[in-house]
Amino acid sequence: MALPLAALPSPMENWSELLHDLLVEIAKKITSIEDFVSFGVVCSSWYAAATRDNFTPSTQIPWLMLAEVEQQNESELWRQFFSLSSGRIFKVILPEASKIRCLSSLGWLLTLGELNANLLHPLLRLQIQLPDLNTFQDYDEIENVEQDYVHKMVLSSNPAVTCDYLVMVTHGFGGVLGFWRPGDVSWTAADRLGFYIYDLTFYKDKLYAVDVRGGVIVCDVNGPNPTQVRTVSIAPDGFLPHAQLYLVGWVDDTLLVVSRKVALMNDSGNYGTTSFRVIQLDLRHNKWSTINNLGKRALFLGYNSSFFVETSDKVGCKGNCIYFTDDCGESYFGTPEGGGKDMGIFNMLDGSIEPHFGGKSLSHVSPPTWVEPSF
Numbered sequence: 001m002a003l004p005l006a007a008l009p010s011p012m013e014n015w016s017e018l019l020h021d022l023l024v025e026i027a028k029k030i031t032s033i034e035d036f037v038s039f040g041v042v043c044s045s046w047y048a049a050a051t052r053d054n055f056t057p058s059t060q061i062p063w064l065m066l067a068e069v070e071q072q073n074e075s076e077l078w079r080q081f082f083s084l085s086s087g088r089i090f091k092v093i094l095p096e097a098s099k100i101r102c103l104s105s106l107g108w109l110l111t112l113g114e115l116n117a118n119l120l121h122p123l124l125r126l127q128i129q130l131p132d133l134n135t136f137q138d139y140d141e142i143e144n145v146e147q148d149y150v151h152k153m154v155l156s157s158n159p160a161v162t163c164d165y166l167v168m169v170t171h172g173f174g175g176v177l178g179f180w181r182p183g184d185v186s187w188t189a190a191d192r193l194g195f196y197i198y199d200l201t202f203y204k205d206k207l208y209a210v211d212v213r214g215g216v217i218v219c220d221v222n223g224p225n226p227t228q229v230r231t232v233s234i235a236p237d238g239f240l241p242h243a244q245l246y247l248v249g250w251v252d253d254t255l256l257v258v259s260r261k262v263a264l265m266n267d268s269g270n271y272g273t274t275s276f277r278v279i280q281l282d283l284r285h286n287k288w289s290t291i292n293n294l295g296k297r298a299l300f301l302g303y304n305s306s307f308f309v310e311t312s313d314k315v316g317c318k319g320n321c322i323y324f325t326d327d328c329g330e331s332y333f334g335t336p337e338g339g340g341k342d343m344g345i346f347n348m349l350d351g352s353i354e355p356h357f358g359g360k361s362l363s364h365v366s367p368p369t370w371v372e373p374s375f
Contacts, residue, residue, distance in 0.1 A: 016043040016044070016045045017045075018045070020045065020048065023045065023048075060372070060373045060374075061083070061084045061085045061309065061314050061315075061316055061317045062084065062300050062304075062309070062323075062370045062371060062372050062373070063081040063082060063083055063084075063090075063370070063371050063372075063373050064081065064082040064084070064325070064356070064357055064368050064369070064370060064371075065079060065080075065081050065102065065104070065109075065122070065368060065369055065370075065371045066079070066080040066081070066082055066089070066357075066359075066361040066368050067338075067340055067361040067362055067363035067366060067367055067368055068097075068098065068099065068363060068365070068366065076093055076095070077093070077094065077095040077098040078091045078092055078093050078094055079091075079092055079094045079097050079122070080092075081122075081371065081373075082357050082359075082368075083316075084316040084317055084323075084356060085314065085315050085316035085317070086316070087316070092122055092123065094120075094122055094125075096111060096118070096120050096125075096127060097109060097111055097120060097122070097366075099365065100112065100113055100365065100366065101365055101366045102120075102303075102366045102369065103150070103152065103153040103303050103304070103305075103369070104153075104303065104304040104305065104369050104370065104371045104372075105153050105154045105155040105304065105305035105372075106155045106157070106158050106305070106372060106374060107121065107122075107123070107158065107160075107371060107372045107373060107374030108120065108121050108155060108158075108159065108160075108374075109121075109122060109371070110150070110153040110167070110169075112133075112149075112150055115132050115133055115134060116129075116130075116132055116133070117130045117131075117132075117133055117150070118130055119159060119167065121159075121160055121374075122371065123373065123374070124160060126159075126160060128159060130167065130180055130187075131180060131184065131185060131186045131187055133149060133150070133171075133187070135185075135186035135187050136171055136172065136178060136187050136189055137189065138171075138172045138173065138176070138189075139172075149171055149172065150169050150170070150171045151169070151170045151171065151175055152169065152170045152198075152199055152200055152303070152305065153167065153168065153169045153305060154168050154169075154200055154201055154202050154207075154305035155167060155168075155202070155305070156168070156202045156221075158374060160374070163182055165181070165182070166179050166180065166181045166202070166207075166221060167179060167180045167181075168200060168202065168207050168221070169187075169200075170197045170198075170199075170200055170209070171187075171189075172189075174192065174194075174195075174196055174197075175196040175197035175198065175211075176189055176190065176192055176197065177189070177190035177197060177200065177207065177209055177219055177229065178190060179207070179221055179226075188226070188227060189227070190207075190219050190226075190227045190228075190229050191227050191228055191229045192229075193211065193215075193217060193229055193231065195211035195212050195213055195215065196211060196212040197209045197210070197211045197212075197217075198210050198211065198212065198244065198245040198246065198247075199245060199246045199247040199306055200247060200305075201247045201248060201249045201255070201305065201306060202249070203249035203255065204249075204253070204283075205222055206218050206219065206220050206221070206222075207219040207220075207221050208232070208247060208249075208255060209247060210245050210246070210247040210257050212245075213234055213235075214234055214235030214239055214245065214257060214259075215231050215232075215233070215234040215235070216231070216232045216233050216234075216235075216247070216255060216257065216281055217229050217230065217231050217232060218230060218232050232281070232283070232286070233281055233286050233288070235257055235279060235281075235288065236279070236288050239257075239259060239277065239279060243260065243261060243262045243328075244259070244260040244262060244327070244328070245257060245258065245259055245260075246258040246260065246299075246301050246306045247306060248299060248306045248307065248308055249307075250280065250308070253282065253283045253284050254280050254281060254282050254283060255280070255281045255283065256278055256279070256280055256281075256291065256299070257278070257279050257280075257281065258276055258277070258278050258299065258301065258306070258322070259276065259277045259278075259279075260273055260275075260276050260301070260324070261273065261274050261275045261276070261277075262274070262328050262331070262342065270341070271328060271331045271332075271342060272341070272342050273324060273342055273344065273346070273353065275346070275351060276322050276324075276346050276348075277290075278290070278291040278292075278294070278299075278348070279291060292348065293320055293348060293349070294308075294319065294320045294321070294322075294348055295319060295320060296310060296311050296312040296319040296320075297309065297310055297311060297319060297320075298311050298317055298318060298319060298320075298321045298322070298323055299321075299322045299323065300323045300324075300370045301322060301323070301324045301325070301327075302324055302325030302326070302327045302368075302369050302370055303325065303327045303367070303369040304325075304369050304370040304371065304372075307372065318345065318347075320347070320348045320349055321345050321346060321347055321348065322345070322346040322348065323344075323345055323356055323370070324342075324343060324344060324345075324346065325340075325342075325343045325367065325368050325369055325370060326339040326340050326341060326342040326343055326367050326368070327339070327367075327369075328342060332364070332367070333364065337362040338362045338363045338364035338365075338367065339362065339363065339364070339367035340360075340361045340362040340363060340367040340368055341362065343355070343356065343357060343368060344356060
């Protein structure tokens, strides 16, 4: 017999009235950062339970932060993040990243204005003010600082976890190394070697970078001479016909230097990545070797700090592949729509390229970039 309407359980209109301790227990059962983000936006009481202390994540696949879309409501500006694992797009309220260039490392964004720079955690909404960029001595040499002054950024560790971290960048016309640590009132520039620096990484407590020669250089930022730079080794002859170089901290005291070839597709000015090559530097023996197989690992390259993930148990992420975004600024600055077209997944096995995001996401200011979701 059907129950009378008055006797039926009432709709769950009081989700916000669940006991805090119960919400905490629910939060602790969640391992997906995507589900945890969704959990925290239900209402204010659920948000209060969605703290870092109540979350033990599994290893996460990077998100693709898409280019900003035009929005009407200036009070609730959001950015979109595409999840490789679920194929879904998440909206995150993030007015601090509106109409501004963004680089990424360890789940944080470096937001770059004409003069100011800040660290921004897109999920925690934490913001750390950094010294003005004009504290670099060569700041006035660059005409368009929003596009050209800071090229790449890497964090030594997660500022949400520890105060013992460094922000390291390549900056200026010659791609010079620089860094900042909490408590500093200005940026510190490392010594110049005279060669343009493409990429940098923090590995085994030292700052490494790769320059236009294919030279791997090191700066012991925690040592007695933190601005001193020296060349460790130079890549073998014949490796540099490609246009863009990346540096990835690898395993067993090794670094990967990745060379990316970008070519014009036709007379219209369209461009695209055609291939990658990977070589490995053994830091212990100063020995180079070619890498043809990444195994159950995938590289993520672009305007983010270059990194790899283990893929053996990851849904939506393929091993032995390079996931790349469009960071060819010299090509897209002059185009009507901006950058974002040259993205995809390069298969090391057969050299094929397929898309990782099927939509359109273009910007002159901040094209799509990889973000490692963290809490």
